[in-house]
Amino acid sequence: MPPMFESPLFWPAHIKEDVLYVLDETLVPAKLKYIPVKNVKGAVVVIRNMKTRAFGQFLVVLNTFILELMPDTKSGVILSQQAKDYNLVKHLKRVAQELNNSRPTFPFAEVTGIITGVAQKALGNGADVRVAVTKTVHGFLAGIRARRLQRVQEIAEEIKDQDSILTHCNVSGELAMAAHLVAQQGKYAKFFATETRPYMQGAKLTVWELQQAKAPVTLVADNAVASLMADRLVNKVIIGSDRFAANGDIANKIGSYQIAVLAREFGIPLIVLTQPSRGVASAKDMPIEMRDADELLIFRGKRIFGPKAKGFYPGFDVVPHQLITKAIAINAGL
């Protein structure tokens, strides 16, 4: 049974003609506005400013190669196809570099390396680089979409009748779509969403998305997790992950670690949605990005605390695999 409801967060970036439209998730739920991105510079800006997050950033990275395949008409010199392809591969490698440098915690290099590898190989084989890259990117996108839709069903299977599920941050559509599917299957489940300070992804995205899916949802302060669990108001935790290591460790939105510790304390299973772990043995190999303290100190454009205030804001924390009950992986087929 395919999901009948698709959240805008499930697929937050798409190309139309020669522009990539990226959902500005920082404005949701007040507005559904898409940011037009025309090249790698624009892509780096939306990634670095967290206009879109984990999966959206992955979509931006992949689609940026399509944007950057646009013919180079700047040079007045007429080049052979081979010379053009040679320049194009060089160009795509620079694009990859810029994307890789945009955020330290994300394994963009794994993705961009595959694309530049395809381009390099096409060049070596005398194939058309543009065609090879386009085909690869489109293939990836179609595969990921199919696998994510499948995972929505796997999440729905994990959700039993009368479950009360705590989630943190936002898992980009999948949980809301699973919630919708669960209701269609005749099961009653309710949800608690943490606010997820400082960005409030839980309050802004998850609550909205679950409401769109007509699922019962209650917002709680990040501070209320132990209280919820001690009072037996939740019996399952489902969160996403930004990185997954071969040993099962994850990195996810700051606050995930403490929720995991508390889940174990109260004997509540923790289910994690993961991606491929390619090349990362354990959490030790995941650099944790420190975000600008202003993201903590400024709310809706206004400085909410004194000008002398210092803030400490790691974007992510690490959940050791020992605390994870079950991982629902997505094999992106890359």
Next chain:
Amino acid sequence: MPPMFESPLFWPAHIKEDVLYVLDETLVPAKLKYIPVKNVKGAVVVIRNMKTRAFGQFLVVLNTFILELMPDTKSGVILSQQAKDYNLVKHLKRVAQELNNSRPTFPFAEVTGIITGVAQKALGNGADVRVAVTKTVHGFLAGIRARRLQRVQEIAEEIKDQDSILTHCNVSGELAMAAHLVAQQGKYAKFFATETRPYMQGAKLTVWELQQAKAPVTLVADNAVASLMADRLVNKVIIGSDRFAANGDIANKIGSYQIAVLAREFGIPLIVLTQPSRGVASAKDMPIEMRDADELLIFRGKRIFGPKAKGFYPGFDVVPHQLITKAIAINAGL
């Protein structure tokens, strides 16, 4: 060595002539504004709206009896002193009742019961009720002040050179004053303050207060506690408590419980500032107040989440005594 620095939060309510001035802690640090309270009705409003918190509410409760001792000039009938005192005791009992009903988690009845007891006893003995109550309240206030100043010194003794201390919510001046004292004693200590959503007492009060005390302080999201501890960035936790039970359990600002669980997980001592436990055997005897969800959903007068959003906001949670390393009690001498 007495503290050289006194935080406005240390003594946030005082009577001047026939008005009680209560620091509006919801405006700190932007403004230091005192709300004039003239009678028990006004007192209940500042308590219920959390204009002042734990200790400030206690000050309001005690001082309200002084406000309500003002001569009853409403009745045109000239009464004997005994009849006046009889009416006054009846009146003070009504005042006590209104204060007791203002917030369920606080043990106001313990305090108000003592005051009405003193009034009743004075009436029985033919003593002047007004004098007896005034003397009792003033005696309490002086005793509490002396004991709190002493506790500031005890907290300072707990803080060692190079300590890095996490705190949650706000402990009404004592921690900031201890921090100032610690520096005077030539010890270097730094502080991390949680934001303490949804009221942000940590971000608004604690950061400001520690800055006033010239102590190094960094704000962290409530979500960052496990990360701070895992990275060994804090080696001690000091929090206050709103209630203390005979078995050592405390009730404190929502979020305290999870910090306590995390402190044990990472082997970090948890020091708690407590009050007398009078009449409360364990946390089970402490009703936990559910605050209006709008306090979570509205920020600075604006609804920040969708109108359909539901919120869950217990004002407090309970920390079982097993998780508490040390309690620094205040014996209020009541």
